[in-house]
């Protein structure tokens with residue numbers, strides 16, 4: 473038996489996707505391969521612990537906890553800038569030990585690494601084993617990272633000149649010029665965290681290939697640009713890798729999920745707008761009131777995942793409200809009780825796959841985008857953090873698969889700005905009215921329906937992503 477070592481980052485968007493992909497590999501290869509997923513628990517929960525606890529090893533798929541003790545891993549938090557990289561490096565000896573142990577009974581064939589875990593290539597090299605990256609975002613963003621790595625490290629360009637600028641940039645994985653204000657800040661600034669990020673990106677070239685959670689029909693332009701580049705190792709578009717776990721990654725109990733689905737069952741097809749802003753998304757009271765006003769005015773049915781922001785300056789996941797009335801306009805719940813439902817953590821896949829959902833106001837996390845495309849639900853973009861502004865640009869301008877509420881909105885997680893932009897009720901309402909129109913004339917809706925079919929075909933037998941996974945398995949086995 474040949475063993476693949478998966479080293480994902482334990483954030484929900486990265487971990488769930490990597491594990492789902494591991495399962496897909498095993499479904500495709502019935503005899504040659506087994507997989508060990510090495511889990512490095514982050515010192516902050518980020519709502520992932522329940523999910524990790526629910527993981528049970530099964531034949532050929534093992535979950536191995538290599539977490540550091542709490543004290544050691546919390547110590548890394550003292551240095552905010554280097555935290556992630558110190559934390560990952562802190563696990564190297566455990567990875568080495570694990571590979572040494574399994575080498576007694578099986579042979580390690582490849583490391584499949586999260587994009588942030590490239591320092592583990594050193595360990596793979598010690599065992600003379602090839603490494604691959606599992607890139608949980610899209611091909612356009614991969615191109616953006618590689619492009620900026622070249623600008624910074626090879627052309628010595630000071631990219632911080634693009635911070636807070638509207639300059640239009642030419643990037644090989646984009647058809648259109650890309651405004652600098654949708655490029656994540658950490659790709660542009662010159663802080664230590666950015667330098668470490670690009671040191672990691674530079675090491676992509678030391679791998680045998682990059683596995684991307686996208687599919688050819690969705691991102692043909694960007695994928696072609698990557699394939700054409702001599703700088704990029706072989707790429708494998710294998711998406712959409714979506715977890716069809718109906719319970720929202722174990723955070724919703726079955727009663728909650730049932731009550732939500734029962735409510736959706738009572739609504740007409742394509743009539744409900746779903747609002748959900750990812751694992752970290754939340755808003756302050758003023759913004760919540762604008763959203764509420766927009767929902768009430770536009771009159772669409774709605775299902776809104778509304779969660780409380782952590783205290784200013786504290787890095788944590790949003791929590792549940794005990795009483796929604798404390799943040800909503802007076803009387804809102806009573807006035808909208810026939811058309812709307814407010815929930816905490818959402819069983820998102822179960823919701824997006826329900827026929828009553830007609831539109832999705834999303835923070836544009838890549839998993840959410842793939843889920844929405846896979847179920848044919850048009851998105852209204854409202855990015856908050858990470859590469860989501862760029863994802864919104866990709867969806868609205870490059871692919872024509874989403875309506876824009878905002879593309880350059882940035883959430884103020886670190887509490888740096890006293891004056892956070894507030895998106896007005898009028899802006900939100902205008903977009904909601906465009907989003908949930910039944911008319912076949914609606915170009916975005918039409919395109920999303922077409923992409924839904926392509927998304928299904930891509931993962932079916934002989935589809936583009938299906939073939940790409942087959943090729944990867946063949947390459948991994950041949951590389952041994």
Ligand code: UDP
Pocket residue numbers: 484485486488720721748749750751752777816817818819820821836837838839840841843
């Ligand atoms: N998710 C969910 N319920 C929620 C919020 C998020 O089930 O209330 C899931 C969502 O379906 C997706 C993942 O969590 O699979 C979020 O990943 P994404 O890349 O969209 O955003 P992130 O949370 O990483 O920013």
